[in-house]
Amino acid sequence: MPSIKSAALLIATTTILLGGLTSKTTFAASTQDKDDKHATLEEGKLRLYEKKVDSLLLERAKSQALDTTNLAIDLLDNEEMVKSDIPDSVFIKRLSSIPSLIDLPYNNVVRASILWYVIRKKNISEKILGLTGYYFPIIEQTLDKHDLPLELRYLPIIESALNPVAVSRVGATGLWQFMYGTGKQYKLNITSFVDERRDPLAASEAAAKFLKDLYKIYNDWTLVIAAYNCGPRNVNKAIRRAGGSKNYWEIYNYLPKETRGYVPNFIAAAYLVKFYKEHKLTPRSMPLPQSTDSIHVNRMLHFQQVSEVLGISVDELRELNPQYKKDIIPGIERPYTLTLPMGFAPNYIAKEEEIYAKDSLYFVQNNFPKLMAANSSTSQTSDLGTKKVFHKVRKNETFSSIAKKYGIEVAALKEWNGFSSKKKKKLQKGMRLTVYQASPLLAQKNEKPLTGESLGSKKSTSSPSDSIKIETVKDLNISPNEPAKPYLGSAQHEKGTVIQYTVKKNDNLWTIAQKYKGVTPKDIQKENRLHSPKDLKVGQILKITID
Missing domain, CATH: 1.10.530.10 (Lysozyme)
Structure with missing residues (x-):
C-alpha cells in the first residue's frame, strides 16, 4: 500500500492541477462567444490535464506494482481471502x-x-x-x-x-x-x-x-x-x-x-x-450423455411429442437443447437442429410421422393454434383430434361436474383455465371456461378422459404407455412404404370431415384423390393453393375436405 505521505502528495498535486485548469477554463468560457477557436483550445487543455493525471496515476501504480498482495485484497474482500499452507x-x-x-x-x-x-x-x-x-x-x-x-x-x-x-x-x-x-x-x-x-x-x-x-x-x-x-x-x-x-x-x-x-x-x-x-476434488456426475445424435427439424415440433414417442424425458431434451425457450422448435421458420442422446436418431426417423401426429395436443395446450398443422377457423376442430369449446359456468356447477360433462379430468380443466390447485380458487357463476374435447376421430380409441398430461402439461409424469393413442389417417399407415388408407370409421364419411395427408414417393394429385370418395384432383389443388400439380413434394402435408 502507498504511504500516507505519498498519498497526500498525490492529492495535493492533483488539486494544484485542478486549480490551474479551473481558472484557465473559466477564462476560455468567458471568451467563447467572441471566437470559436477558444473551444478547440479548451479541448487541448483538457487533453493535457488528462495526460498529466494519467502520468501521476502511472507513477502510483509503479510504486506498488511488485506488491501483488494489495492486488489480491483489492480483488477479494478480506473475509473471502482463503488461507492455505x-x-x-x-x-x-x-x-x-x-x-x-x-x-x-x-x-x-x-x-x-x-x-x-x-x-x-x-x-x-x-x-x-x-x-x-x-x-x-x-x-x-x-x-x-x-x-x-x-x-x-x-x-x-x-x-x-x-x-x-x-x-x-x-x-x-x-x-x-x-x-x-x-x-x-x-x-x-x-x-x-x-x-x-x-x-x-x-x-x-x-x-x-x-x-x-x-x-x-x-x-x-x-x-x-x-x-x-x-x-x-x-x-x-x-x-x-x-x-x-x-x-x-x-x-x-x-x-x-x-x-x-x-x-x-x-x-x-x-x-x-x-x-x-x-x-481431492471429484467431478460430479451430471445428467448429460457423452455422445449425441442430431436431427434437422423443418416443422413445428414440441419436446413432449418427442418425449412421448421416444421415451426421452422433457428435462433431458431441455438439457440437450437449451436454445429452445418454449420447448418448441420453430422448424417452419428454417431448419433447426434437435439434439438427442446417441442411438435415438434412427428411432426418431422411423417414428417421425407418429411424432408429428401429436402436434395439435401440445400446441393447443400452449395456446399456439396458428402453429398447428391444420386448424379449422370456423369449427375450431383440429383434424388431429381436439376441439376447443367454451363453457359458461352455471349456478352450483363445480369443476367435477363440468369435467364429467365433457369427459375430461378436473386437473386438466383447471390447467387450461389458469386455476392453481394451491390457491383453491372457486368457480363463479358466469365464468367462461375453455375446454378441449376429443373430436370424432378419437371415438374408437379414446376410452378415458383427456388429461393435462395428454395435452402437454409440463408437470406430466406419465409414461408413453399411459398416454392417449390418437388414431388419425397417418396412424393407419402401417409402414412408410405402404400407400395411405382412408379412415374407415363413420367420421370419415361425414360431410365436411377434414383429412391431413402426407405426400409420399410417387404420389400425384390423381392417385391421392382416388383414395377419398367425392374428392377430385382439382379440389386438392385448390384447397392447398397449389399453382401446379407438379408442386407436390415428398413429406408435404395436404388438407383434404370430404364433400
Missing part, C-alpha cells in the same frame, strides 16, 4: 507445467483465485468439472476450426460456470455470456422461441469469431481475455492511462474492478481442470 513454489511449478499458448503467470492475485476455486467454492468446482466432459469437446472443436488456442475453453468456466442458460444481472446470456447486441452482431438468432446465445455450438462459433477479432486488435491473448470481459474501449483506456503499456499487470489498476479478477480467474480455471485431483 501450500507454498507458492508448488503453484508456480504446476502452472509452468501446463502447456499453453496463453501466458499463465503466478502472483498473489492468481493464488487467491486458485484457492477460491479449490477450497472455498469446492462444490461449484466439482459441478463444473463434471460438465467439462460434455461441453469441452463442443468448445474445443470450434476453437480448433478457427485455429485458436484451445486454452480459451476455460473462458466459459469463469463466464457462466458452464451453464448454458445462465443470465447475468445485466442480461448477458449463455455459456459465453453474450449481450443481446453482441449476439446479434455475431449472427446469433434471438426470437420468442429461440435464443442461440444458449446454444453451446452456435454460441461457441460466435465467441470464436469475436475472440479472433479482438486478437487482431491486441495481438496478445491476455489482453484479448480482458477485452472479452469489459470491452475494447475499457482496455484501450487502461493502456493509455498506463503510458501505452500493453502488459496486463501494468494496466491492472486502470481496468474496471470486475475485470481485474478476470485474467487471474482464467489462470485459476486452467489450474483447476489440470490439478483438481491434487486437491
Whole structure:
C-alpha cells in the first residue's frame, strides 16, 4: 500500500492541477462567444490535464506494482481471502507445467483465485468439472476450426460456470455470456422461441469469431481475455492511462474492478481442470450423455411429442437443447437442429410421422393454434383430434361436474383455465371456461378422459404407455412404404370431415384423390393453393375436405 505521505502528495498535486485548469477554463468560457477557436483550445487543455493525471496515476501504480498482495485484497474482500499452507513454489511449478499458448503467470492475485476455486467454492468446482466432459469437446472443436488456442475453453468456466442458460444481472446470456447486441452482431438468432446465445455450438462459433477479432486488435491473448470481459474501449483506456503499456499487470489498476479478477480467474480455471485431483476434488456426475445424435427439424415440433414417442424425458431434451425457450422448435421458420442422446436418431426417423401426429395436443395446450398443422377457423376442430369449446359456468356447477360433462379430468380443466390447485380458487357463476374435447376421430380409441398430461402439461409424469393413442389417417399407415388408407370409421364419411395427408414417393394429385370418395384432383389443388400439380413434394402435408 502507498504511504500516507505519498498519498497526500498525490492529492495535493492533483488539486494544484485542478486549480490551474479551473481558472484557465473559466477564462476560455468567458471568451467563447467572441471566437470559436477558444473551444478547440479548451479541448487541448483538457487533453493535457488528462495526460498529466494519467502520468501521476502511472507513477502510483509503479510504486506498488511488485506488491501483488494489495492486488489480491483489492480483488477479494478480506473475509473471502482463503488461507492455505501450500507454498507458492508448488503453484508456480504446476502452472509452468501446463502447456499453453496463453501466458499463465503466478502472483498473489492468481493464488487467491486458485484457492477460491479449490477450497472455498469446492462444490461449484466439482459441478463444473463434471460438465467439462460434455461441453469441452463442443468448445474445443470450434476453437480448433478457427485455429485458436484451445486454452480459451476455460473462458466459459469463469463466464457462466458452464451453464448454458445462465443470465447475468445485466442480461448477458449463455455459456459465453453474450449481450443481446453482441449476439446479434455475431449472427446469433434471438426470437420468442429461440435464443442461440444458449446454444453451446452456435454460441461457441460466435465467441470464436469475436475472440479472433479482438486478437487482431491486441495481438496478445491476455489482453484479448480482458477485452472479452469489459470491452475494447475499457482496455484501450487502461493502456493509455498506463503510458501505452500493453502488459496486463501494468494496466491492472486502470481496468474496471470486475475485470481485474478476470485474467487471474482464467489462470485459476486452467489450474483447476489440470490439478483438481491434487486437491481431492471429484467431478460430479451430471445428467448429460457423452455422445449425441442430431436431427434437422423443418416443422413445428414440441419436446413432449418427442418425449412421448421416444421415451426421452422433457428435462433431458431441455438439457440437450437449451436454445429452445418454449420447448418448441420453430422448424417452419428454417431448419433447426434437435439434439438427442446417441442411438435415438434412427428411432426418431422411423417414428417421425407418429411424432408429428401429436402436434395439435401440445400446441393447443400452449395456446399456439396458428402453429398447428391444420386448424379449422370456423369449427375450431383440429383434424388431429381436439376441439376447443367454451363453457359458461352455471349456478352450483363445480369443476367435477363440468369435467364429467365433457369427459375430461378436473386437473386438466383447471390447467387450461389458469386455476392453481394451491390457491383453491372457486368457480363463479358466469365464468367462461375453455375446454378441449376429443373430436370424432378419437371415438374408437379414446376410452378415458383427456388429461393435462395428454395435452402437454409440463408437470406430466406419465409414461408413453399411459398416454392417449390418437388414431388419425397417418396412424393407419402401417409402414412408410405402404400407400395411405382412408379412415374407415363413420367420421370419415361425414360431410365436411377434414383429412391431413402426407405426400409420399410417387404420389400425384390423381392417385391421392382416388383414395377419398367425392374428392377430385382439382379440389386438392385448390384447397392447398397449389399453382401446379407438379408442386407436390415428398413429406408435404395436404388438407383434404370430404364433400
